[in-house]
Amino acid sequence: MKETLKAFPFLKGVVVPVIVLAFWQTLSMSGLIQPTILPAPTAVVVRWIDYLLPFEAYDPASSSWLAWALSGELLHDAWASLFRVIIGFAIGAGLALPLGLWMGASQRAHELFNPLIQFLRPIPPIAYIPLAMLWFGLGNPPALFLISIGAFFPVLINTIAGVRNVDGIYIRAAKNLGADQFTLFRRVVLPAATPYILTGMRVGMGTAFICVIVAEMIAVNSGVGYRILEAREYSWSDKVIAGMITIGFLGLMIDLFMDRLNRRLLRWHRGLEN
Amino acid sequence: METALSRHPDSRFETSPEPEIEIHNVSKTFGAGPGLVTALENIDFNIAHGEFVCLLGPSGCGKSTLLNAIAGFSLPTGGVITVKGEEISRPGPERGMVFQEYALFPWMSVAKNIAFGLEIKGVARRERQRIVEELLAKLGLSDFRDRFPKDLSGGMRQRVAIARILALDPPIMLMDEPFGALDALTRRTLQDELLRIWEEFGKTIVFVTHSIEEAIYLGSRVVVLTYRPGTIKQDIAVDLPRPRDTSDPAFNDLKRELGALVMEEQQRFSEAERSGTFD
DSSP, X not given: OHHHHHHOTTHHHHHHHHHHHHHHHHHHHTTSSOTTTSOOHHHHHHHXXXXXXXXXXXXXXXXXXXXXXXXXXXXXXXXXXXXXXXHHHHHHHHHHHHHHHHHHHOHHHHHHHHHHHHHHTXXXXXXXXXHHHHHHOSSHHHHHHHHHHHHHHHHHHHHHHHHHTSOHHHHHHHHHTTOOHHHHIIIIIHHHHHHHHHHHHHHHHHHHHHHHHHHHHHTOSOSHHHHHHHHHHTTOHHHHHHXXXXXXXXXXXXXXXXXXXXXXXXXXXXXOOO | XXXXXXXXXXXXXXXXXXXXXXXXXXXXXXXXXXXXEEEEEEEEXXXXXXXXXXXXXXXXSSHHHHHHHHHTSSOOSEEEXXXXXXXXXXXXXXXEEEOTTOOOOTTSOHHHHHHHHHHHHXXXXXXXXXXXXXXXXXXXXXXXXXXXGGGSOHHHHHHHHHHHHHTTOOSEEEEESTTTTSOHHHHHHHHHHHHHHHHHHTOEEEEEESOHHHHHHHOSEEEEEOSSSBOEEEEEEOOOOSSOOTTOHHHHHHHHHHHHHHHHHHHHHHHHHHHTOOO
């Protein structure tokens, strides 16, 4: 046994999930629990594949092969959700970044706006749902509003922290070399704050993703969040779980992308002790 | 006590009749009321062009405060500091500063760090590259031009820091315990390199240290400061031949003499620590 583990080290990571799946499968097959409460893993997989594949057979007359291959419901939903996350994040971060830079750099701006920020910050984005629907109705607008709120606060807070936490010694060194305020900000403060800003974006992206799923359950009729709600209404619990797995995948991909971005931009920062 | 206007046997340059740095009756206080701290008081001396002045003393004697005042980071609360007759009001590249913590910009490579001041000044790219290459060679950094500070040893980082200010060819170099964080061997190597640079470029150097040996090894003149409030305890020319020989009895006599002075101030610091009044 030990030799097998040594030869294939990834086995250690696989053991627990396999055991859990096996347990789950056995439980479902035993008939102790209703399939609508807990569908078997096999049923989930079947449903997921069905979710992924196109509805009708390939018809070369109506569209190209690529368009057909990508016409599955899952892909449409995933794209709808992704689209909302990206736009919503862009709005939220697009507002938070300049405001955060300003509040971080200007003591006066900070004193003016911070009380309001601190008051609004603890309100979970989800609590804005009724307001969002009141103001924007249904469909994409309230969803985007919600997602942008989700992204806004983490980006703002971390950007402010980044600017304020720039080590004074870099400022001194730059001033000593003749830098004026503008150069100081552009070439010292901004790069020095980038690790914090990127962290804020990563967290903000995570929150935005949560918000998109919630928003889709309430205000829109497309996207993965909507799909699992629909599945619940039809008691398709296998599809519910398949949808959840899809959501997990999407979230993972987004996070991996952010991580890659971080690594590229912060090559100088990894392993740096302060 | 020799003044800066007399010619030290040590200086290799023409000392002009006007001093380069004049420190007129400078004092510096922090805080107010009962929390008032007098870091410097009655600091009055001049530095001629080409001198290597070491500011020596224990922690809390205000030597870094004085250096920061000359640099323009933290202006005096009383008195005035002038460089070539002009009063100092802000930091500037003609008084290049090397910090103990290197202060290299971590997001820039070695070459970019050195080029930074030149970019600010608006020097054309080809000229910038030429100067950077020259400095890289001069400080033994040619193989490191594209490395980032995080990949460099302390000694290397300090070399980059020195190259960075030399790029702007400042007449004055201010150094705040630059070799304090380095091991003894690297320290000695860098001290010798610094002396080489001093002689080759003819810079005026104001060097802060708490190491008596370093002060005598490097300086053409040593100014010993008292513990708070920081005043001038002793201002002495170092007449020993160069290169300095640490085993020379004259070297060690001077080391003992200065050692006793610094020890007195160190005692006052320890007492303040004990009674909880130090900061």
